[in-house]
Amino acid sequence: MTDVHPGSGQVPTPRLRTMSVRGGTVSFAVPEHWVAIELSPDGDVVAAVEPDDSDRFRTNVVLTFADVQGSLAEWQRTTQHLESQELDGYLLLDHEEITVGGHVGLRRLTTHSTPAHESVTTESWTTLVDGTGITLTARVATLRLTRLAPVLDAVAASLVMRTDGLVPA
Amino acid sequence: MSVTFDASTTRLRLDADAFITLVEYATDPEGACEDVVERLSDAGAVADGAPHPVLRNALAAVTSSLGSLQVLVTGPDGVRLHQAWVAFVSAMLTDLADGTYDFAALSTEFVPTTIAQLTGLQARPRLDAASAVVDESLLDDLASNSVAARTAGSEALADLLAPWPRASAAVRAGRWQLSVVDIAFQARDRTVVRRLAWVDVDAGLLRVEADEHGPALVPTTSTAVWRAIVSILPTDAETDAQTGTGTDASAQSA
Numbered sequence: 327m328t329d330v331h332p333g334s335g336q337v338p339t340p341r342l343r344t345m346s347v348r349g350g351t352v353s354f355a356v357p358e359h360w361v362a363i364e365l366s367p368d369g370d371v372v373a374a375v376e377p378d379d380s381d382r383f384r385t386n387v388v389l390t391f392a393d394v395q396g397s398l399a400e401w402q403r404t405t406q407h408l409e410s411q412e413l414d415g416y417l418l419l420d421h422e423e424i425t426v427g428g429h430v431g432l433r434r435l436t437t438h439s440t441p442a443h444e445s446v447t448t449e450s451w452t453t454l455v456d457g458t459g460i461t462l463t464a465r466v467a468t469l470r471l472t473r474l475a476p477v478l479d480a481v482a483a484s485l486v487m488r489t490d491g492l493v494p495a
Numbered sequence: 496m497s498v499t500f501d502a503s504t505t506r507l508r509l510d511a512d513a514f515i516t517l518v519e520y521a522t523d524p525e526g527a528c529e530d531v532v533e534r535l536s537d538a539g540a541v542a543d544g545a546p547h548p549v550l551r552n553a554l555a556a557v558t559s560s561l562g563s564l565q566v567l568v569t570g571p572d573g574v575r576l577h578q579a580w581v582a583f584v585s586a587m588l589t590d591l592a593d594g595t596y597d598f599a600a601l602s603t604e605f606v607p608t609t610i611a612q613l614t615g616l617q618a619r620p621r622l623d624a625a626s627a628v629v630d631e632s633l634l635d636d637l638a639s640n641s642v643a644a645r646t647a648g649s650e651a652l653a654d655l656l657a658p659w660p661r662a663s664a665a666v667r668a669g670r671w672q673l674s675v676v677d678i679a680f681q682a683r684d685r686t687v688v689r690r691l692a693w694v695d696v697d698a699g700l701l702r703v704e705a706d707e708h709g710p711a712l713v714p715t716t717s718t719a720v721w722r723a724i725v726s727i728l729p730t731d732a733e734t735d736a737q738t739g740t741g742t743d744a745s746a747q748s749a
């Protein structure tokens with residue numbers, strides 16, 4: 327299980343369904359009406375995005391795997407540096423050590439401007455298991471955060487990793 | 496005081512008199528103070544009897560805003576009071592603490608980002624759960640323009656934060672800041688007023704929360720503050736979608 331930020335409101339969360347990857351060793355839940363996408367043929371990047379029912383930014387959750395040399399902290403420093411260089415208006419709002427999928431991990435909260443000049447808030451939960459970096463990233467239009475924060479909290483809390491190791495991609 | 500304006504970047508820096516005159520000039524050119532209009536004209540901010548076209552969106556936000564927003568940031572070194580007007584396209588008057596302000600249009604969905612930047616919102620250590628009842632007068636002292644009052648307020652704040660020794664020590668070392676965000680807007684037939692206030696002491700963040708016993712300082716996180724900043728803005732439902740930003744109706748925290 328994953329530590330999440332204390333709930334921000336009483337907004338009901340939608341029904342969730344579970345997405346499993348890497349032979350079921352990693353799973354997380356997303357709203358059942360969201361669209362599941364496998365962004366890489368080897369299953370190293372899977373995502374779910376809310377339906378395309380307007381021209382607004384579509385809230386999405388992406389799970390990525392990466393081979394990592396070095397420690398979790400070093401890897402995250404590099405990642406953060408790259409994001410701050412590449413993303414317009416990048417602002418690191420919060421970061422903390424937490425439990426992610428039952429492992430020592432990090433949570434970060436950032437905001438930036440998309441190429442379409444939308445303000446997006448990004449929350450990510452990261453851990454490192456046997457040299458594999460696992461990151462669950464949720465992105466939401468900033469002005470919709472109040473309504474969607476409980477959904478993102480529920481998605482993060484659902485992230486589970488089997489304790490007997492990850493199945494390779 | 497000077498007025499500087501760069502039309503290519505839309506950057507306008509001016510003093511309070513010049514700003515007031517510019518707004519007057521946008522609505523009633525005949526009534527605006529001629530001397531100040533001359534300064535605005537010399538800088539290129541007004542021309543041919545009207546404000547420069549690149550200033551129209553920002554001035555429209557001021558003259559026909561849905562709501563007004565203030566961001567007060569106070570600390571040992573002084574007090575800054577930033578002003579924003581929330582509209583379809585918003586406007587921000589940023590206090591530079593030297594008697595001048597930057598005035599610019601601002602996409603409404605970036606108002607939270609701007610507040611975060613103005614208040615220096617960032618990750619802070621977590622403080623242990625507890626709360627400290629705080630007197631309104633202490634908050635007034637912290638927000639005072641008087642150095643003596645702020646100094647007295649910070650000493651009282653350090654005492655108040657005794658349950659969190661590192662936070663108390665940070666205040667005594669001069670590392671404290673009070674941020675207060677106020678917004679007022681019309682929601683159909685009523686005026687909605689919301690306030691969000693927090694103290695940043697480097698060693699942690701404490702939100703000012705009020706109940707029937709009065710205000711109290713309660714540990715919080717920058718994530719919670721960010722969510723609270725977003726939630727005090729008017730929703731589309733409250734303003735009949737006049738902000739046009741797709742803001743969802745939702746539970747609000749006052």
